[in-house]
Amino acid sequence: MRGAVIHAPGDVRFETVDDPHVLHPTDAVIRTAVTCVCGSDLWPYRGAEPIGDPHPMGHEYVGFVEEVGSAVTSLRAGQFVVGSFATSDNTCVNCRNGFQSNCLHREFMSTCQAEYVRIPNAQGTLVATDEVPDEGLWSGLLAVSDVMGTGWWAADAAEVRPGSTAVVVGDGAVGLCGVIAAKEMGAERIIAMSRHESRQKLAREFGATDIVTERGEEGVERIRELTGGIGADSVLECVGTAQAMSQALHAARPGGNVGFVGVPHEVAIDGQELFFSHVGLRGGPAPVRRYLPDLIDRVLTARIDPGKVFDLTLPLEQVAEGYKAMDERRAVKTLLKP
Amino acid sequence: MRGAVIHAPGDVRFETVDDPHVLHPTDAVIRTAVTCVCGSDLWPYRGAEPIGDPHPMGHEYVGFVEEVGSAVTSLRAGQFVVGSFATSDNTCVNCRNGFQSNCLHREFMSTCQAEYVRIPNAQGTLVATDEVPDEGLWSGLLAVSDVMGTGWWAADAAEVRPGSTAVVVGDGAVGLCGVIAAKEMGAERIIAMSRHESRQKLAREFGATDIVTERGEEGVERIRELTGGIGADSVLECVGTAQAMSQALHAARPGGNVGFVGVPHEVAIDGQELFFSHVGLRGGPAPVRRYLPDLIDRVLTARIDPGKVFDLTLPLEQVAEGYKAMDERRAVKTLLKP
Structure with missing residues (x-):
């Protein structure tokens, strides 16, 4: 063959x-x-x-x-x-x-x-x-x-609940499927981080209520503005880089959850920072x-x-x-x- | 005054x-x-x-x-x-x-x-x-x-459930209170890691069913032996050192949970290792x-x-x-x- x-x-x-x-x-x-x-x-x-x-x-x-x-x-x-x-x-x-x-x-x-x-x-x-x-x-x-199974797992690991606010970091296929999952799990607000017009369009079609085009600390600031100053209940990290992980951890509210499904490449998480954030973190192959x-x-x-x-x-x-x-x-x- | x-x-x-x-x-x-x-x-x-x-x-x-x-x-x-x-x-x-x-x-x-x-x-x-x-x-x-509030939070963050197996890393006052909490939350098996006789005794009095005196990789091996080869459902990390965190993460089963309540001192968590372990991690001031x-x-x-x-x-x-x-x-x- x-x-x-x-x-x-x-x-x-x-x-x-x-x-x-x-x-x-x-x-x-x-x-x-x-x-x-x-x-x-x-x-x-x-x-x-x-x-x-x-x-x-x-x-x-x-x-x-x-x-x-x-x-x-x-x-x-x-x-x-x-x-x-x-x-x-x-x-x-x-x-x-x-x-x-x-x-x-x-x-x-x-x-x-x-x-x-x-x-x-x-x-x-x-x-x-x-x-x-x-x-x-x-x-x-x-x-x-x-990708859909992985997006679902990201939302599940990030403990998306009915009425909650979810942020999706990454606008690849997994991130877009993460939007579908968050929507199906009842998230009321779904913020997709994307700077590509065609992907933004698909994210909206899948249920994203807001699009954030900024990245890094600027992106985090924008998320905070959209979430009453504290961050999101759930963040789906669908990339796997250190920048994406940092963005995800900072975008979650105190006691929120990050589900990370991009295979981490050179990602180290600072224990003390995670500690004081109260953020729950779970990831892995879906x-x-x-x-x-x-x-x-x-x-x-x-x-x-x-x-x-x-x-x-x-x-x-x-x-x-x-x-x-x-x-x-x-x-x-x-x-x-x- | x-x-x-x-x-x-x-x-x-x-x-x-x-x-x-x-x-x-x-x-x-x-x-x-x-x-x-x-x-x-x-x-x-x-x-x-x-x-x-x-x-x-x-x-x-x-x-x-x-x-x-x-x-x-x-x-x-x-x-x-x-x-x-x-x-x-x-x-x-x-x-x-x-x-x-x-x-x-x-x-x-x-x-x-x-x-x-x-x-x-x-x-x-x-x-x-x-x-x-x-x-x-x-x-x-x-x-x-x-300490009791913190031990409770450790068990809560580690998602101790009725019938589950919990490991407590650290035999200080918080760890000992973590044993009480795990017991109250219904853990069936509570493994305390301790090498001090008086603390072991108190741990047993509080509900520990097993004591592991080994530390580091040896301690993790012993936990694995006691948990059907896979590790514990919940691990309470009550120390805050890099060694204790590593011990805790390795003692948890795939998809298990680590609650960490010792203020981390120079602790960095490897993203890829955490990823493939499927372990959920949450900590912070109780x-x-x-x-x-x-x-x-x-x-x-x-x-x-x-x-x-x-x-x-x-x-x-x-x-x-x-x-x-x-x-x-x-x-x-x-x-x-x-």
């Missing part, structure tokens, strides 16, 4: 790779319905993370079950499935605690920008829909497998599996449409252009069709 | 100081019933915090109302009152959010090791008991004004006022007896010896009687 392989910063190629097979009884192989490029794929693409040997890319997917291992009893060939970027057996103690992305048998997906994908821990990871959804819903379901049944339902009933974060659709074979467009900020997120 | 004044590291004197008066309509002046020395008083005493000019000390108190300002309508002379080390108007938005120790009008108490004390924001800060409690209960109520009515009730009904953390009682005029005994670890906490 063919799939994306990264060779060096800026060098992603669509080439022939080994066909995936069931290697363990707990595996499944799916035929990719749609896949995409993630903001986090840009870290190695931009040389901000080591690449090492050329390797496949991609961790977002929805698809059709092709084949299952002998231990996979809940799935059958032909079913349409949604998974998570982190696989989980969904039975271990961490899974039972709701942190499936910290499953004792977790494997991070990394070969999904391809025609077929092997899914470890398939029974615990994949959720099948009752029937094959209308193709118009695939992009939304694909978003659920990562436990998407916890949210899958609910989020799939919200997409299938058209209650939410996170698929709108895809503003560029390309054939899978043009994956390189998909990266380039996102790197150059011509696209928020690229959908890839095999 | 007379009170404690710190002149230099190791040099606390009991000397004549100005009588306190009502300076603002919102003030009260109380006659101290009992006061004490706090673990945090040892930071300047040990030269770990700058002292500057000689200044009074002490932030824990229970006492009798002597005089109130014109704006204080809920208190009258003669009442027995319990307060908090942080004063609060109990009406501002931060107070209403439950973070009275972040009150917009907060003043930290700092003159309580004295015969009389001025209490700013008296109406919001002081809680009067219905009648003057039996003198045997004063030590417990004094503990409530700081919002004691939030808990006062409940904790006073628990002491008055003899449901808890945090007064047991006082293992040395001295006349107030021997305050210097009170510091010395704690510095030399001959005492956990010194009670001072005017």
Whole structure:
């Protein structure tokens, strides 16, 4: 089959790779319905993370079950499935605690920008829909497998409550999905920090009530003005830089909460500053599996449409252009069709 | 009147100081019933915090109302009152959010090791008991004004739940009160980290089910062994050093919670490590006022007896010896009687 392989910063190629097979009884192989490029794929693409040997890319997917291992009893060939970027057996103690992305048998997906994908821990990871959804819903379901699940987790970790005020730091796909989540969880005021007009527009469409274009301390000042001088109840940090984290911590009110979901790159948090702020902080790779049944339902009933974060659709074979467009900020997120 | 004044590291004197008066309509002046020395008083005493000019000390108190300002309508002379080390108007938005120790009008108490004390924001800060409690209960109520309130906050911030497992890092008065709090909140297993026999004994009396004497990575290993390999649901960090914080973060299970109440001294938290742990982190000066009515009730009904953390009682005029005994670890906490 063919799939994306990264060779060096800026060098992603669509080439022939080994066909995936069931290697363990707990595996499944799916035929990719749609896949995409993630903001986090840009870290190695931009040389901000080591690449090492050329390797496949991609961790977002929805698809059709092709084949299952002998231990996979809940799935059958032909079913349409949604998974998570982190696989989980969904039975271990961490899974039972709701942190499936910290499953004792977790494997991070990394070969999904391809025609077929092997899914470890398939029974615990994949959720099948009752029937094959209308193709118009695939992009939304694909978003659920990562960015929408992550936006939801950001809002959940930031303890968004009905009637509360939420700030979203980061206007990438995750941040935009965070706006959806905050809205669904009942936030009355949702302040999106964004300086890109098209993203501001989408944020508003998703439920943002205010847009703050300033950054850093100026941005924090603006948030304070909008929140009676004290800051927001909940802040969703959807970037992962030190600046974004600092902005998030300062934008939260005393005793507020920051949910941080951008993988932190060179972020250190000052203990004393956090102490005197009373702010609660929780982050991590989103436990998407916890949210899958609910989020799939919200997409299938058209209650939410996170698929709108895809503003560029390309054939899978043009994956390189998909990266380039996102790197150059011509696209928020690229959908890839095999 | 007379009170404690710190002149230099190791040099606390009991000397004549100005009588306190009502300076603002919102003030009260109380006659101290009992006061004490706090673990945090040892930071300047040990030269770990700058002292500057000689200044009074002490932030824990229970006492009798002597005089109130014109704006204080809920208190009258003669009442027995319990307060908090942080004063609060109990009406501002931060107070209403439950973070009275972040009150917009907060003043930290700092003159309580004295015969009389001025209490700013008296109406919001002081809680009067219905009648003057039996003198045997004063030590417990004094503990409530700081260490018990702080231990409670540690357990609350660490989200201790019925049936859960809690670890307490630090066997000082706050840590020991944290054991009481975890027990009251229904923790089924309470692991106290302590290497001092007398403190271990008190911890067990307060409800600790296990004692871990190892520290650092060894201590964390031991916690893991006791918690099915994954760590504890809740960890109460009651020290404030980098080592204690690291121990606490590593002792929590994926998705568990750390409540940190020791004022952090040179503590930096690695963002990426926190991220992959899924651990929730919240700390700060305890919002004691939030808990006062409940904790006073628990002491008055003899449901808890945090007064047991006082293992040395001295006349107030021997305050210097009170510091010395704690510095030399001959005492956990010194009670001072005017």
